[in-house]
Amino acid sequence: MVIRRPVQCALGLSDRRRRHGLDARIVCYLCNAADESCDHLLFECSFTQRVWDGILAPMRLDKPSTTGCGSVLEWRRCLRELWPASVRRGGDSLFTLVTWQVWKERNARCFQGETSTVNYVVSSIRSGAGEWVRAGARALGCIIRE
Numbered sequence: 250m251v252i253r254r255p256v257q258c259a260l261g262l263s264d265r266r267r268r269h270g271l272d273a274r275i276v277c278y279l280c281n282a283a284d285e286s287c288d289h290l291l292f293e294c295s296f297t298q299r300v301w302d303g304i305l306a307p308m309r310l311d312k313p314s315t316t317g318c319g320s321v322l323e324w325r326r327c328l329r330e331l332w333p334a335s336v337r338r339g340g341d342s343l344f345t346l347v348t349w350q351v352w353k354e355r356n357a358r359c360f361q362g363e364t365s366t367v368n369y370v371v372s373s374i375r376s377g378a379g380e381w382v383r384a385g386a387r388a389l390g391c392i393i394r395e
């Protein structure tokens with residue numbers, strides 16, 4: 250029997266810091282247009298959505314609307330369901346890479362005051378995907394063309 254517990258976002262975002270009474274910037278570092286939260290940063294943010302567009306368009310893969318998705322995990326589930334079964338395993342790796350790079354971009358803006366463009370972040374994800382493929386991520390290699 251497998252017991253599944255809901256996975257909670259444990260990133261050190263402003264919503265979490267505020268809950269603990271710490272000083273925190275409220276507005277998203279990526280879009281400057283909405284309150285920052287885990288769900289906003291990882292799937293609702295316009296910057297993140299443009300990154301996904303830049304990644305998925307060349308692969309001719311769709312992404313779901315953010316409307317109606319209550320969490321990043323639900324959005325990820327919708328993303329998987331939209332894709333053909335043949336790309337889902339590679340898509341899981343891709344999801345991790347995109348999420349990681351968005352998180353790094355957020356932290357670069359927060360802690361170093363450095364800002365990259367959507368195109369730069371997309372390029373970094375493609376570069377990272379290439380490294381993962383060379384390291385043996387065959388499923389990712391099926392969907393990413395270097």
Ligand SMILES: [Zn+2]
Nearest residue numbers: 277279280294
């Ligand atoms: Zn945002």
